[in-house]
Amino acid sequence: MQKRARLNGKSPGGCGDGRLRAGAPAPVRVGDLARLATRIRLHAVHMVGIQGFGYLGQALSAAEIFAALYGGGLMRPGWDRFCLSPAHYAVVHYAAAAEVGLLHPEALKSYGRDGTELEAISTERTPLLDLTCGSLAQVISGAIGFALASRYAKDDRRVFALLSDGEMEEGQTWEAAMFAAHHALDRLAVVIDANNSQVDGQVNSVTTLEPLADKWRAFGWRALEVDGHDADALVASMQSTASERKPLVVIGRTQILGGLKSVPATADGHFLKLDPALKAAVIAELEARLA
Ligand SMILES: Cc1ncc(C[n+]2csc(CCOP(=O)(O)OP(=O)(O)O)c2C)c(N)n1
Incomplete structure (x- = not known):
């Protein structure tokens, strides 16, 4: 608890802090999610740029x-669960948490440094996460x-889990998918960053995943496909309800x-190399979007 309090002067609550049981805190709502996404990218560039x-x-x-997850009013901090599957996505988690006031922005400066709590690859010590994994x-x-x-x-907790598309190549994903559908876990929402990228190049050059949504449906899930760069569409998809009791998967095409x-x-x-010239160019492009 002390660790979280230090990172976040406003509230010690992370999504995973089971001690914050009394009542479900209000979700954070941020008006313009497109601008929020740009600010998240800017933080990430500064952090990785070091x-x-x-x-x-x-x-x-x-x-x-x-x-969408942090600013769209979906997750009630300290109540709902957030699970970040690909630990190498930690930077975007930190940046988003800082933007909505769950992490102190100053803490971002320690990202990736020796001894920091904001490790480049998230771990069991990472603030504000209920679960993460290095072994995908x-x-x-x-x-x-x-x-x-x-x-x-x-x-009435909801459980949100961010998965990457490379993880669709692993058998555990599908064993788990069968189990969740069997138990009709309709408060579980998986969102996939379907960016068609993995270590060896494009996912679809390594293993054909498509038709991905149909696969999830065949495993008993309610599957929605959205433009993963449309934050409002992402929020709407994760807020959507259905009469059938099925877990939800949102495939965000990015x-x-x-x-x-x-x-x-x-x-x-x-694994992007960001030399000073490229860093400056990316910052200029993102700042122009905010102007
Ligand atoms: C079980 C397992 N196998 C391999 C790795 C090594 N690995 C780290 S990141 C990564 C790529 C995974 O795909 P994805 O997250 O979709 O790639 P990205 O979008 O980050 O390019 C791999 C294979 C791992 N961490 N765990």
């Missing part, structure tokens, strides 16, 4: 998804465990570099 390389492409692709594809199983526990506890013109199309989006 080292000059890192997992920036993921922040560029998932900025609207995180703007494990988090969906834990998220399902949270959802089942809430069912037994008869509480671009690994977030459509930034300043980054060469040939750049390695999975």
